Amino acid sequence: MRINDFTILVVDDEIEYQNTMSIILGSKGYRVLTASSGNEAIETIKDNDVDLVITDLKMPGLSGIELVKRTRCLNSDINIIIVTAYGTIESAVEAIKLGADSYFVKSDDPQNLISAVGQLAKIKELSNENRILKENFARQDAFLESKSKAFKKVLDVCDKAAETNINVLLLGESGVGKEVVANYIHVNSSRCNNHFVPVNCQSFSSGLIESELFGHEKGAFTGASGKRIGRFEEAHSGTIFLDEIGDLPLDTQSKLLRTIENRTIERLGSNKRIELDFRIISATNKNIEELISTGDFREDLFYRINTLTLTIPPLRERREDIPGLIDFFVKKIEKEQKKPIKRIDDDVLDKLYNYDYPGNVRELKNLLERLITLSENGIITFDKSDGYLPINFNTHLIKSDGLREARKAFEKEYIEGALKLNKYNISKTANQIKISDRQLWNKISELEIEIVKK
Known part of the structure; x- marks a missing residue:
């Protein structure tokens, strides 16, 4: 996170205080927004990605305490600092209980406030870096272990x-x-x-x-x-x-x-x-x-x-990776579906190993998702998925007129199976196969898929 990506909203009915804080915080490189009332602050928060709110406690209309409550409802990740000329222990305790991070009195040395802002910005930066690293490494799939x-x-x-x-x-x-x-x-x-x-x-x-x-x-x-x-x-x-x-x-x-x-x-x-x-x-x-x-x-x-x-x-040119991918996806899917798999029948594995996968790794994953969904008693067999999957994997491509027609045949069978599994609900089917409703309708038309009305 760049320092000028850290956005601070200063809320105070005194324009002079707004301007002073804007100059001080702006000189440190922060992006500063201002609001003269609690209601104006709420609208600003809705329209902008705000990281920190610095608000007066006593304001006409929506008070600083109410603003803390409303801000927490809008976005619990926003930090809040209360600053007021009316410093009482009771007010400070109430503000902290409601979720404010710090409480300062206007007459105090403003450097203390600036230091608190710097600490919150650093924590936010470290938190973002940690989250980003987790997201990035989570994308690394088993097929990289080739x-x-x-x-x-x-x-x-x-x-x-x-x-x-x-x-x-x-x-x-x-x-x-x-x-x-x-x-x-x-x-x-x-x-x-x-x-x-x-x-x-x-x-x-x-x-x-x-x-x-x-x-x-x-x-x-x-x-x-x-x-x-x-x-x-x-x-x-x-x-x-x-x-x-x-x-x-x-x-x-x-x-x-x-x-x-x-x-x-x-x-x-x-x-x-x-x-x-x-x-x-x-x-x-x-x-x-x-x-x-x-x-x-x-x-x-x-x-x-x-x-x-x-x-x-394509996956058919790295067939030696298929067993490892099957193992990885089965473990991942059974965890997601909370449906443990005890065994995959040998005939299923044989066909999965030898199929040419015109849809590549994505097709393998989707086939396994469907097999696990339709499995009973933790055992994957083809007889339990009759009507939902192309059974003759080994000859599926040979009967097709080239790769383009093979892919088209796969798409039709795959979408028909997904539609059937979701009882022909367009939105649910599109969500499962990770395309938009519009793209699914286009595919239904292009592949001449019949929609069965329930």
Whole structure:
């Protein structure tokens, strides 16, 4: 966390005190907001990411004590310091009981208050770093412990890339684990104490993707009720991962190119430039050069994002990793579902080992989730999943007319099974397979899936 990312809201009905504190705290590098009443403070908290509230105790309207209560309800992570000219032990005790972190009298040396603010900012910074590290390491999946020579070679190059700040482009089929590889580079880089921010460019409409990436100011468009920082600001000093970058609209590509070149962004509704430090890792399962030839992707942007290009092998080319992945996912899923698994039948394991997985690691995980969901008495068998899974894994691909048709056949069977499992509830099914309702409806139409009305 940068010191100017630590936002302080000073609440006092005395304008002179507001100004004085703004100057003192601003000189220390903090971002300072002000409010003249408790009600105004509440609205400011709703519209901004506030880290600390410094509030007077005695104010007309909503008192400092009431403001503490309301702030705690809005966001329990906000620190609160009470400052007042009316210092009584009773008031201090009440404020602390309600959740205030400190209590100061205005006539005291302001340096004590400044020191308290510095301590709270440091604690917040350490807390953020600890949380970020936990989040980043939690993304490291078992398939990084690979026995495959091809995949080990990819990881070796990732180790070298992590020592630099170059932009990396990851290529590979859907489901091979491009996000995990991107996070591996981040965790092993000097940026590991800061955010790894994944963005699926395919998940947002052309009207929303720019707000998602660059943020917006209040009133920038219909529905923008408050300021919102974008993913690039969130990734300051860290790494932003742009998944499915080949799906970015051309006008957004132009803005992205400027952002990479200038290392600045402008929120929607503002012309103020914000300087940022970030690393970009991009990924796609599309042929970018083909998109360039058809005019759907900017060539100059392509050269900016692919200083280093890595192709991640599909699961069928690292078959020696399948047993380890099955073991990892089964343990993870049974813990999540609170459903212990005693045994997987040999015929199930045999087919899981030999299937070609057009959906790669993601498909393997989803198949295991479904098998565990449908298992009885802790035993996984195919006969308990009849109608929900493609049974003949070994010949499934051979009967298909090429990889594209195989993937299409898998998607249809997979979505049909998920729909059936969720009793044809669109929202529940979309949530389970981790796509939007709109994307699911598109797939249903594209794959000609019949919806059974219950």
